[in-house]
Amino acid sequence: MEKKKGFFEGSFGKFVLPGIILQSVMIGGGYATGREIVEYGAKYGALGWLSGLGTFLGFAVIAALTYELIRLTKAYDFKTFMKTIGGPLWIVFDIVYLLFMVVIIAVMASATGNIVEQTLGLNYWVGVVAITVVVAILNFYGSRLIERFETLGTVALYAGYIIFSVLVIGTFGKNISTVFANHDTSFIGGSVSAGKALWSGVLYCAYNLVVMPATFFTIERQTRRVESVVSGIIGGVLATIPWFLTYFAVMCFYPNPDVLGASVPWLAMMQGTAGPVVIAIFGIVMGWTLIETSTGIIHAALERVNNGLKEAHKPPMTGKQQAILTIIVLVGSMVLSKVGIIDLIATVYNALSYAFLAIYVLPLITVGVYKIFKLRKAEKEEQKKHAVSATQKHAV
Template identity: 35%
Template sequence: MLKVNAGSDTRFAAVSRILLPGLVFQSVIVGGGYGTGREIAEFFLGHGPVGGLLGMLVACLVWGLVLSVAFEFARITKSYNYRDFFQQLLGRFWSLFEVIYLLIALLVLAVLGAGAGEMASSALGVSNDVGALTLMLAVSALVYFGSKAIERVLAMWSVLLYLVYAFFLIWIVSAFGQDIGHQLGAGEVTGNWTLDGVRYAAYNLNALAAVLFVLPALKTRKQAIGSGFLAGVIGIVPGIFVFIAMLAQYPQITQMPVPVTSLLQSLNALWFMLIFQIVLFGTFIETGTGIIHSINERIASVLAEKQQAFNPNRRLLLAVCILLVAVFLAGKVGIINLIASGYGLLSYGFIVVVLLPLLTYGVWRIIRYRGDEAE
């Protein structure tokens, strides 16, 4: 009996290792990627109901391919923060990634601040600043407690989000299934949905930097590649849930600052709106925490080389400074303008600096690696 239990524990640990990076990846992208529905409206709904779904499948394939290569590249080079990872991938040009990453990190944090402000204003009737500042305090507190706490919170909240989003979709379909079916049945496909699928996937790969700290648990090539492809699927499924739900109010929903809020109001259920918005606010916290933690880990690696500690107080101070700038930016620009003007441009930078090097030089390094044979 003891042997069976031990075997079960071993299998559970192996499955957990493979799933954890995908859960963390999904946790980090949800707030800046599709938590509000605004990003889905910007990148996918403009291509029509069917065209948008095709674009999301393209994004899933890109994530699965790139993350599988990235996870294995991190494993063989033992690069578990973005400084080490991109020094291995880009050599002396690695700082190009850092510039783009810091820009998109600030942009995503600003979007989160704007989204949190919109949610607080519509749900509670308070100033937008209240929601943004609440987000800032929650992220700062979680960053203070470090990697283990972040890993546990991101994984658990990701599972909770799946459950709530699935229930949300079922309810929307039961209430507005005829409208959704009509939109899908029309078969509308417009524009270059393939390109927007790649662009959407590219800018969301900023989350790779936030996932690296959990990758030491992947011990073999099979685990790393399998975990990468699973991460692509885990990442896109809640987004597809939101996309299908948004078809209930298509096309007018494309102009809403926070489309998900409009859908919740249509259900006329205050209790579920409260639960959903709490979960959604939690995803904003997850995304903000993952981004700032990746920056902290990069700084910690430099200080470690100098035999200096990056203590929790320093981590907290950096988090507060970054979030203050992001909240200011959110208040000045607004969520629609932030997404429309910022995400698209920076996505091309990620294609050049992340996708192309990983799928060429990164694959070449992986093919040549013989370390597993020597162990």
């Protein structure tokens, strides 16, 4: 008798889980502070929604192509995947990924320290140490715990974002219609084209591709093209909903520099609309997003290391070794976190966006697409052979 599949092994695991992991890992680096949405969309005011559209299209297309190629090649870690589309250039992706991993976790550490300090009244380093301990524990126990932690986290985080957005928009929402009626783009001090706003969304998607390898291990469940495509689109939708919630919340204050110029715009908006209890809950929810991002990014790096050990015919890291390596990465990021959120995002993120476009997106839409068509043709021929063989066997 065939064993009944668990919830995570059925349709949920095939269609929805990759998108949930994508969104949950991205949300801390992409949305927790609100700073990123200002830099890559909200600063354009009435045209900012085009940045959100660019982000959605970018994630949906790239995720669908990535998942289909992984399904066909069984490249479940990013070294194997990058070898598939980039050949010997995989080492460049390794370097950029590891660099960006440290930078984005530095942003997370800085944001956690600031949010915990301002919402709960605790010392800056309490939040930073807390994220280190929790992320180390999650990577000690590995993939299955991370899947469940981030699935539950997504439900809680969406509830939180919806509540916070309703509070802000419900109080100051009249300004949104004013911004669009006046075609207001005044925060950037000049006119902006629709194309520039759309391209900003593409860049936002590009730098967030650092989270894509964190989803690779979930693709092992997929067996059909429809699962790859649909899960990619779902990933794009899940990754973009918080973007638009944050964008419209910021539009309630546009072009107020006290909000759009804040290190943590979400906190600036919440302090004007909610009491201390809600602010404290906000701090806890944001801390959770930062844990999810750091966990997912480091987990992908650990999978990469374990694959390298396997290729060298050595045993994979133990849970204890994974936790220790996690702490080392986090401590390095803590030191970098003192640079500050705005400086890190403004100076480093753009450069890394173009790096990911060059070493990930370009090879994927050229070499990757060619290999998908080639492998799909071989897969169809194999399926036909099995069908003919089954028919003949049945006839006998």
